[in-house]
Amino acid sequence: MSEQVYIGVDLGGTTVKVGICDSKGKLIQTHEGPTESEGGYEQVTDNITTYVKKIVEESTYSWENVHGIGAGIAGFVDKKGLVKRAANLGWENVHVKHILEEKIGKPVIVNNDANVAALGEVWSGAGEGVSDVICYTLGTGVGGGIIIENKIHQGFNGMAGEIGHMSVVPDLEAIQCGCGQKGCLETVSSATGIIRMAKDAVERGERTSLSLLETISAKDVFDAARVNDEVSIRIVKRAAYYLGRSMSMLAFVLNPQRFIVGGGVSKAGDILFDQIRENFEKFTPDAIKEGVDIVPATLGNDAGIVGAAGLNLFKI
Amino acid sequence: MSEQVYIGVDLGGTTVKVGICDSKGKLIQTHEGPTESEGGYEQVTDNITTYVKKIVEESTYSWENVHGIGAGIAGFVDKKGLVKRAANLGWENVHVKHILEEKIGKPVIVNNDANVAALGEVWSGAGEGVSDVICYTLGTGVGGGIIIENKIHQGFNGMAGEIGHMSVVPDLEAIQCGCGQKGCLETVSSATGIIRMAKDAVERGERTSLSLLETISAKDVFDAARVNDEVSIRIVKRAAYYLGRSMSMLAFVLNPQRFIVGGGVSKAGDILFDQIRENFEKFTPDAIKEGVDIVPATLGNDAGIVGAAGLNLFKI
Incomplete structure (x- = not known):
């Protein structure tokens, strides 16, 4: 059976960081590029899509290995993945989950960056276990x-x-x-x-x-x-x-x-x-x-x- | 199929109240008796056992209908049902879950009274749904x-x-x-x-x-x-x-x-x-x-x- 990996996106005001993790939360590979928030959410989500596709292409994994994509965003994100407000991106009411899912063609889970960082620490950091x-x-x-x-x-x-x-x-x-x-x-x-x-x-x-x-x-x-x-x-x-x-x-x-x-x-x-x-x-x-x-x-x-x-x- | 009912015990410093609820949290029948906390935990758990057995006997239900027994106690109760301290009963480190299970012959879940009251409100009170x-x-x-x-x-x-x-x-x-x-x-x-x-x-x-x-x-x-x-x-x-x-x-x-x-x-x-x-x-x-x-x-x-x-x- 093929290895399961997970893709994480850290969407910052100036840089988008993308990474591939194994099933134990170990970061295997990273890629980053400019956010270009001045181009609006269409540009930003295009960029994220490009970086996500690129990291998979450059890796030894195929899309079949990818068992999920998640993104963390500084701002108010509701339970449905709607970004109510993200000051550093200048976003209001951007349904980033839907947009990314459409562009990438895979399910995407979106959450607030502080929540996401906490989850990271629990998965494979200071809160493991x-x-x-x-x-x-x-x-x-x-x-x-x-x-x-x-x-x-x-x-x-x-x-x-x-x-x-x-x-x-x-x-x-x-x-x-x-x-x-x-x-x-x-x-x-x-x-x-x-x-x-x-x-x-x-x-x-x-x-x-x-x-x-x-x-x-x-x-x-x-x-x-x-x-x-x-x-x-x-x-x-x-x-x-x-x-x-x-x-x-x-x-x-x-x-x-x-x-x-x-x-x-x-x-x-x-x-x-x-x-x-x-x-x-x-x-x-x-x-x-x-x-x-x-x-x-x-x-x-x-x-x-x-x-x-x-x-x-x-x-x- | 026979109706499922649930037994709740509210253990107070002077009175033990016992009730039978239907599967929607409606209180069907109650029974109460003295706690007799001066007799120590043996006496108190004997009394609870008597009241629980009595309410089932007096009801139209048999033990087959009873799908669970729970008890709420004012005090510090840990996750395993150990009462660390209950000031109004004078208890310290009484494993009331085990004692009741032995005496009643059925599984019993024990929790703190304020937690239990909150759960009651969510089940069929102001927090329903x-x-x-x-x-x-x-x-x-x-x-x-x-x-x-x-x-x-x-x-x-x-x-x-x-x-x-x-x-x-x-x-x-x-x-x-x-x-x-x-x-x-x-x-x-x-x-x-x-x-x-x-x-x-x-x-x-x-x-x-x-x-x-x-x-x-x-x-x-x-x-x-x-x-x-x-x-x-x-x-x-x-x-x-x-x-x-x-x-x-x-x-x-x-x-x-x-x-x-x-x-x-x-x-x-x-x-x-x-x-x-x-x-x-x-x-x-x-x-x-x-x-x-x-x-x-x-x-x-x-x-x-x-x-x-x-x-x-x-x-x-």
Whole structure:
């Protein structure tokens, strides 16, 4: 019998990444090309189709080996594969599932990129073998994916997993979030939030090595914290405090077995994870946290492709 | 073919209620008797066995019609039916599933009472036909049950659904909760929380009709609010505010289709529900709240028996 492989598409604002995975979620081959979002969804879906066909042609597999195609997209994707809104592509109400199926001539499953990355980690990354996982992606925002019994939990309108918009910061310290609420986790624990807190401290004239930098990145803040810059230590503590508290709250509600933290900010390593764990431990009773752990993602940028390929195996 | 019926056991601290449900979750017959928890788990499980056998004998059904037995218990129940702790029964680590199965001679499924009540509402109450529901039980505490795709979501340690312990009250106003945390939803939105806020107001000498009462119940506070007692209006608003906010937060995370609110406090009706809905609307974006509603439970005290019987139909 011929080998079964799965194709994953990670549709970004500037680049489309396509990959072939084996049935265990191992990424065998990749291909990438420009998104050309300025050409509209017709151009973008044409490009995806070309890249998908190309990767199969260039591989040792035939279309008979391909047991599914999946795509992850940054934006609001409903249960039927309709992209309600994708800001970085400038899309509104694009039925990308149907369009791709027509162009490629095969069934395609589409989902939100944070959900897909979570699925990737559960398939062959930091969540392998764990059925109930909550995945945080700490980047420009705080994305989330909830996996329950090996399936992405999408919710009634396909909007579940928006953990970056849990309101966790007390009103007095809360700042406005892009979502319209105040005090969202994303305002303090994303790269954007960390940079904002750093800039605020510099502007207030606080004594910090960050004031010597022309531009400040989240990495700069972690680096400064590591060499005992007090302002940076305070900022890292604050970001980690709310991450730990939000995990504690999710543990009361969903009691997952594992929290996986990925995205650019997660590369900070122990200085971040130690404090997330400390706060989680502090706020979560033993009966709930027993055996529950908080670990870094392991697939890095491949999580999107792998998870998209996995959409076909972990039926949703 | 003979009719299929299901037996549900609602094990309370003073009374055991047993019922027979048909395959649509309609309660056909009930029986109740004392728990006698002072006699220990041997006595209690003997009593349950007696009541279960009695209700079948007294019914028009035979044991062949009984397609399952389920029990709901207030306390921490793990996935294997082990009661880790049940304060009102004085139990610790009682393997009630095994004991009951041995005594009754039939398979028994055991779960937490709030989970079971949620399942009852989804089977034949306010959540009939809705697969993704979050159920609040507002009583002495705030209990919760999460139903995902018609199944109770138990979580890794069986501890999911503890929504009463979501930390929602800002630190400055937060009071200590029995769980060890501060600012839990339960501290402001349970009957206990409402009564505490009322007593505090009276003690502070605030001008309120509640000060004329010898003892204050949650119902007194709602009754006074209805006739424009300002202190009572403020207390009801606060309880409803945090309920609405917690639902908004759960909508971002789980995006359920329906929130069902039951328990003694929910009998307050519109004065409570209108404000819960108002706050939920305010804090939840359209894409998430579209088609989502907040409704009162309809099974009342029967939810526990019905849901326990349903444990056998909605496999967990």
